[in-house]
Amino acid sequence: MFAVALRRFRLESIGLACGLAVIGLLALITGRMMSDEYHDSGLDACMAAGTTSDCRDLIDRFGEQFNSLQILILPLIVLPALMGAFVGAPMVARDLETGSHRFLWTQGVTRRRWLANVAGVGLGLTLAAGVLYTVITYFWLRIVNEVSDERFGQLYDFQGLLPVASGLFAVAVGIACGVMLRRTLPAMIATLGIFIGVRLFIAVVLRPRFAEAKTMTTAFGPDDPLEGTGDWILSEQTLTADGTILGENGTLNVGALGPSCPKLEPASPGHPPREEDVSECMNLLGVHKVVRYHPSDRYWSFQLIESGLLLALATVAMVIAFRALQRRPA
DSSP, X not given: OHHHHHHHTHHHHHHHHHHHHHXXXXXXXXXXXXXXXXXXXXXXXXXXXXXXXXXXXXXXXXXXXXXXXXXXHHHHHHHHHHHIIIIIHHHHXXXXXXXXXXXXXXXXXXXXXXXXXXXXXXXXXXXXXXXXXXXXXXXXXXXXXHHOSOTTTTTGGGSTTHHHHHHHHHHHHHHHHHXXXXXXXXXXXXXXXXXXHHHHHIIIIIGGGSSOOEEEEEESSSOOTTTTSOXXXXXXXXXXXXXXEEEETTOOOGGGGGGGOGGGTTOBTTBOOOHHHHHHHHHHHTOEEEEXXXXXXXXXXXXXXXXXXXXXXXXXXXXXXXXXXXXXXX
């Protein structure tokens, strides 16, 4: 039965192989370009000899050259969702929709065994694809992780353990939707909606709370003590000594200083206040920055927590699929 299921899903296997081949080719071409630029520009020697702030010009030039690759972030993040919709959902829904499952069930194959074999093939293919994808992205983004602070930011979702866990979760949801809806297209749409909803909820609501964020208070200014550390900055507020918010993300609303500093009141877009007056007012009000962040050494612990959560949800989805199949009429 397992061999039969494997043969039936050879098109899905070919599709996954082609997708990985495209990603691998893209990684090979752009990865080689990034490696050449990293070494030829002297950025590697600069970072080995100093800190990230000492190499800011070289880092900015490196970022400008490969900034166009950011358009790949969204497609790579939603890749597991597409696997769930186009691999997981049709695996079961297609047979239930056409009625071909009845032939197998009348040949001594139980419902549980049928679903176990179909799901085993789907999840096995997903696991293999996820592992290979993780290896590709590791070598592809190795230099980017060294240069930028985005491993815990924009690049978090398609590195480490998450591609594997996300793929397994998406395919499990697709199988469960296929069993419950028994129609291919509705199952695919439901899979996309559930996956995107769950992933957004985890990323926006749960992930920042996996551990208590650290807080740092620093003087207001252009210097960033967390630059080059790879830390995940949650918020960066500009405050006065009494806690009044004057700006977000390292900015300062000079207009908000006016009520407390009469010298700044006449300021207008055409006549900005003098820098000396602004500095004097900031010192008077005790203006400073408060940064909430997760240190970079929490990267793998966060990956483990989130991957474990996704695998637990995938298990729940499969339990629902098996129970729903047992209770539904043929």
